[in-house]
Amino acid sequence: MTVTAYTLAIVLDLFVLFIGARFLLQPRAAAVGYGVPAAHSGDGAYLTVKGLRDGTFGIMGLALLLFAGARAEAWFMLVVALAPLGDTLIVLRNDGTKAVAFGIHFATAVIVLISAGLLFAI
Template identity: 40%
Template sequence: MSLKTVNTVLATLGALFIFYIGVSYVLIPEATAPSFGLPTWPSGDGGGFLVLKGIRDIVTGLILVVLMVARQRRALGWVMLAEAVIPFGDMTNILVHNGSTAAAFGVHGLTAATMVVVGLLILRETRKARETREAPVSA
């Protein structure tokens, strides 16, 4: 299996996972929120913030899908690196607010690290492909 295929599968799984999480926060925020890792949840009118988190996650996944469909692999790698800041920020937020350390590192930290690794693998793959295309042909 080629590096490009592995990277595509990993990026697709990541995009679908975050899209699924986002849809869960929009449709059933009260059931999804406890897995986030914070010790308390917004209630009443504040529950709308959970839906905002869901919309953020849906858009995060859609951006990755759009780049894959458009075959913008180099941009996909860079965007994955940039989007890794989101789960890193979530992890930091949980730790600062005395939330679940296991969720902070095991869910959000692992997600951030995975996004960085996949983003770097895609950038490596696209760099090698570009170098191969630009290599001078000897006669």
């Protein structure tokens, strides 16, 4: 179970880091994938904030796992699960599809919570 817990945590941290980089490098395409396309004017700063937030979460998760251990990473994952839960609501409130809201964001929150549970268990 230890290998599974660490592997899932690392994969999730790297995935969030990738999403952050995508929002910084390809913001409009990333917004479409997020489920709420960005307007062509005025949304650039918000897309950058999202990229920075996700990139920071990814780096922080990797740093916690490396320097503080599984228990600290478990608490981090537990708290970070709030972000995709919030993203679910954002997509729904902004006329995004339920498939994206639940199939991507809510599912991500569930996987992050599973990761937290596995990390707490070791």
